[in-house]
Amino acid sequence: MKVYRFKELSQQDIHNICLRQLEDDGSIRDRVSEIVNQVKQHGDEALKSFSSQFDKVELKKLYLDEAELASIAAGIPAEVKTAIDVAYSNIKRFHEAQIHTEAPIETMPGVTCWRESRAIERVGLYIPGGTAVLPSTFLMLGIPATLADCKQIVVCSPPQQDGKTNSYLAYCAVLLGINRIYLAGGAQAVAAMAYGTATIPKVDKIFGPGNRYVTQAKQLIQGNTLTAIDMPAGPSEVLVLADETANPSYVASDLLAQAEHGIDSQAILVATSSDMIDRTLAEVQAQLAVLPRRDIAGKALENSYAVLVDDLAEGMAFSNQYGPEHLIIATTGYESMVPLIVNAGSVFLGNLTPESAGDYASGTNHTLPTSGYAKAYSGVSIDSFIKKITFQRIDKTGLNNIGNTVEVIAAAEGLQAHKNAITIRLNSENGY
Numbered sequence: 001m002k003v004y005r006f007k008e009l010s011q012q013d014i015h016n017i018c019l020r021q022l023e024d025d026g027s028i029r030d031r032v033s034e035i036v037n038q039v040k041q042h043g044d045e046a047l048k049s050f051s052s053q054f055d056k057v058e059l060k061k062l063y064l065d066e067a068e069l070a071s072i073a074a075g076i077p078a079e080v081k082t083a084i085d086v087a088y089s090n091i092k093r094f095h096e097a098q099i100h101t102e103a104p105i106e107t108m109p110g111v112t113c114w115r116e117s118r119a120i121e122r123v124g125l126y127i128p129g130g131t132a133v134l135p136s137t138f139l140m141l142g143i144p145a146t147l148a149d150c151k152q153i154v155v156c157s158p159p160q161q162d163g164k165t166n167s168y169l170a171y172c173a174v175l176l177g178i179n180r181i182y183l184a185g186g187a188q189a190v191a192a193m194a195y196g197t198a199t200i201p202k203v204d205k206i207f208g209p210g211n212r213y214v215t216q217a218k219q220l221i222q223g224n225t226l227t228a229i230d231m232p233a234g235p236s237e238v239l240v241l242a243d244e245t246a247n248p249s250y251v252a253s254d255l256l257a258q259a260e261h262g263i264d265s266q267a268i269l270v271a272t273s274s275d276m277i278d279r280t281l282a283e284v285q286a287q288l289a290v291l292p293r294r295d296i297a298g299k300a301l302e303n304s305y306a307v308l309v310d311d312l313a314e315g316m317a318f319s320n321q322y323g324p325e326h327l328i329i330a331t332t333g334y335e336s337m338v339p340l341i342v343n344a345g346s347v348f349l350g351n352l353t354p355e356s357a358g359d360y361a362s363g364t365n366h367t368l369p370t371s372g373y374a375k376a377y378s379g380v381s382i383d384s385f386i387k388k389i390t391f392q393r394i395d396k397t398g399l400n401n402i403g404n405t406v407e408v409i410a411a412a413e414g415l416q417a418h419k420n421a422i423t424i425r426l427n428s429e430n431g432y
């Protein structure tokens with residue numbers, strides 16, 4: 001990992017090191033665009049052909065049904081089942097608390113306005129399954145989707161080489177009451193949910209993280225189909241802000257936890273002491289050497305770095321500019337740092353709060369904006385699965401109170417028909 005001294009970086013340098021994506025000369029976009037077009041034109045046949053190419057499996061059927069899922073789920077090891085149950089319960093509890101109703105507001109006597117939530121009817125959940133299958137992502141998307149009461153929940157995940165899915169994903173489906181998993185991965189799964197195929201239904205909004213092909217496909221279909229997306233949730237990343245009281249081995253473990261996701265993941269250390277940086281980087285090498293996914297994590301670290309700052313305020317200013325998916329504050333008095341956080345997907349406070357707790361089980365959602373999109377997007381929550389519809393009701397007193405205001409502004413805008421809609425009512429003889 002490279003080490004930068006913040007003081008020596010120009011604004012342009014800071015801008016450059018905050019750019020996450022490995023250089024894309026347009027080839028990823030072109031490839032994804034070709035995949036999306038194939039699915040649009042050839043539907044299920046294209047999906048089968050891409051499964052053969054990328055997942056190395058010849059699929060006869062593009063989904064697992066309720067009975068197949070139940071039978072696969074029965075094979076889940078007891079210990080994993082219990083852990084998934086605990087995670088499910090915590091995540092559900094945290095998300096349930098996000099369901100609110102809003103009180104009506106009388107803006108003027110006789111003029112009442114309010115908002116009501118309605119679930120998005122057809123949602124598509126993408127569960128990654130490339131280098132690692134992520135049942136935790138199934139919980140993170142499936143729990144808010146079911147709590148929001150979405151009518152149709154379409155789930156896509158890449159098939160294993162035996163043409164099935166593993167017992168963890170199947171168990172999550174059973175737990176969530178989702179009775180079908182579609183066996184499609186990558187950009188082709190996103191395209192299938194955006195356009196619909198003979199087997200996979202079209203949805204109104206697509207959710208879920210994924211690699212660069214998945215993320216690019218979500219961005220592409222958003223502009224071309226009547227399909228919304230949750231956010232760009234691409235390669236995982238973490239920024240750890242550490243002072244001299246941090247524990248280098250804890251910090252190293254947190255950096256590696258995100259680095260092991262994929263070669264384009266990024267792990268950033270921002271520290272107030274060069275001694276802390278040296279000790280942490282030494283720990284990173286020691287822990288990396290014995291990780292099963294050391295090849296992946298090692299490549300991600302080539303794309304990662306440390307920044308030496310003068311003080312925590314400077315470190316936080318850098319973090320806000322970077323806008324990390326995950327921000328870990330490994331300092332004493334982290335409470336005083338909280339008000340300074342402007343851009344971050346999810347924040348982990350203190351030395352005993354590892355980021356992986358949030359990945360799996362503490363309750364917060366792990367589907368989060370990456371690549372700096374934390375500057376403008378929130379992570380997935382109940383809100384992501386609902387729309388808010390505004391309502392209003394005006395009575396006779398209200399019409400008398402608001403009528404002239406509307407008439408005057410309508411006239412100022414030169415929109416006579418708008419003005420008439422008020423005047424005709426105010427002048428009505430029988431008063432309604």
Ligand SMILES: NC(=O)c1ccc[n+]([C@@H]2O[C@H](COP(=O)([O-])OP(=O)(O)OC[C@H]3O[C@@H](n4cnc5c(N)ncnc54)[C@H](O)[C@@H]3O)[C@@H](O)[C@H]2O)c1
Binds near residue numbers: 128130137209235
């Ligand atoms: N931001 C978040 O909230 C969040 C959460 C969990 C995971 N993640 C990220 O999700 C990603 C998961 O990636 P993954 O690869 O393991 O699984 P994935 O399911 O996203 O992608 C696997 C699919 O990618 C496609 N693919 C692979 N190589 C291809 C190629 N050369 N051309 C076209 N398509 C190709 C294949 O269809 C394959 O099935 C990781 O980067 C991880 O960091 C992010």
Ligand SMILES: N[C@H](CO)Cc1c[nH]c[nH+]1
Binds near residue numbers: 258359
């Ligand atoms: N860290 C990922 C989000 O960037 C989520 C995850 C799933 N499994 C493990 N981690």
Ligand SMILES: [Zn+2]
Binds near residue numbers: 236258261356359
């Ligand atoms: Zn993770």
